[in-house]
Amino acid sequence: MTFLLDVVSNIDASVFIEHIYPKRRPVILRGVDIGQCVDKWRSVNYLTTKGGGMPVKIHVSATPQMDFINKNFTYKSLPFDKFVQRASEDEHEEFFETKTESYYLRALGDDPRKDKADIHQQFPQLADDIQFPKFFPPDKFFSSVFRIASKGTQLWTHYDVMDNLLIQVVGRKRVILYSPADVDKMYLNGDKSEVLDVDNPDPERFPKFLEAHRHEGILEPGDILFIPALWFHNVIYKDYGVAVNVFWKHLNDSQYDHRDIYGNKDHVPFSRAQQILDRALKTLEELPEEYQSFYGHRLISRIERKVLQKGKPP
Ligand SMILES: O=C(O)CCC(=O)C(=O)O
Incomplete structure (x- = not known):
């Protein structure tokens, strides 16, 4: 069964905090002021020039449907500007495997083994363009993650343990979510679902997945998706896309694993x-x-x- 995600327009922090947040259901927020990034980052030239050539670790895959469990991608390093250029084009002059390969950046912290991603730390030249809505107390902030990918890239279904605002800046993105109530239908391997093709799941291998309730929507540039902790999510980049997501803590500090840098280690x-x-x-x-x-x-x-x-x- 499929449900369309609710779209709520032009809300301020008090509406989010009093009426939306307590329901702990995903919702698309439209018309929230996120700064000048929507205009500025649309230009690949602006993003590459301002972002510079700092090396970034990326996922590279011959097929757009990325599979973390069977690892059908490799990790490579490219200068940020080169990576954005390649992610924004359908065919590449320079490539690792094939000229149509897909790229995905999930930004990491300064020391990727110890630090959380924070766009203000790793990309200070771009961070001032984006404004995070004041929807949670600053001391609950966990990380802010730059996410950039080629058109068509699909990210495996997974859950995170933090609350999340996925801020879509450039391009459209299809998002599909499943409630934590459907956990027994997700065929989990850790925090990831083994069901890769959520549109055509294999009924022999994944019969219960067919009963899960699918909550679906399209993010437009400037939209924010609120993803409450434990909601499973799967995204497809309908265009080359740029997003930043902000994780924050809903529970007391002591209930989170202090070694977690990705926001996905279980409580x-x-x-x-x-x-x-x-x-x-x-x-x-x-x-x-x-x-x-x-x-x-x-x-x-x-x-x-x-x-x-x-x-x-x-
Ligand atoms: O939009 C993306 O690239 C993935 C988003 C995601 O998985 C997240 O915000 O946790």
């Missing part, structure tokens, strides 16, 4: 619960197999009863 209580479960399952191995199965089902029933009592996420 600390869940990681602890998983370790405890591993120990519980190991303990059951003291019994013969058919007893393990019996008590395993009792554990599942307990978890189901407990989770159902808490109500379903949106």
Whole structure:
């Protein structure tokens, strides 16, 4: 079943905070002032000249549908200006594998092993062009991530643990989201879904995915998509595209893994619960197999009863 994402126009911070944020549902926000980037960054020449030649690590793939689980792409490094030039064109004079290869930048921090991405740190020459809406307290800010890709690039379906404003600056983007309530239909491998082709999922391999509710919309330049933590999302760049997303913390600091730099490491209580479960399952191995199965089902029933009592996420 497909639902269209709600589009809400010209709202200010108080409407977002009081009426939209508490619902914890994705929504497209149109007409919010994000600064001059929408006009300025439309020009590839402006972006390359201002952005300069700092090396950036990018994903390069012969096919536009990028697959993180089977890694059908390679990581390469290019100067930022060269990368933007290539991402903005359909065919490349210089290339790594094929002249129609796709490029994707997910900007990293200064030290990619330790630091979070922050557009003000890595791209200060461009950062002043974009204004982030004041929709959350500054001390809850986590990271701001430059995302630039070739036309047609599709990013695998995944969830993040932070709340997210995906600010679309250049080009149109199709976004598809699935509620956390559909987690058991997503065929997860960590934070990523194994269902690569969300438009034509293999019914033999992924029968339950067909029952997931799909929430779909098109982002136009200047739109912002609010993606609440744990909502699965998949994007297709309908054009060469430039976006910045801002992650922030909805929960207390202590519930996030302090080693997380991407905003996708599971919450600390869940990681602890998983370790405890591993120990519980190991303990059951003291019994013969058919007893393990019996008590395993009792554990599942307990978890189901407990989770159902808490109500379903949106
Ligand atoms: O628009 C993109 O490139 C991907 C967005 C995304 O995955 C995110 O903001 O978490």
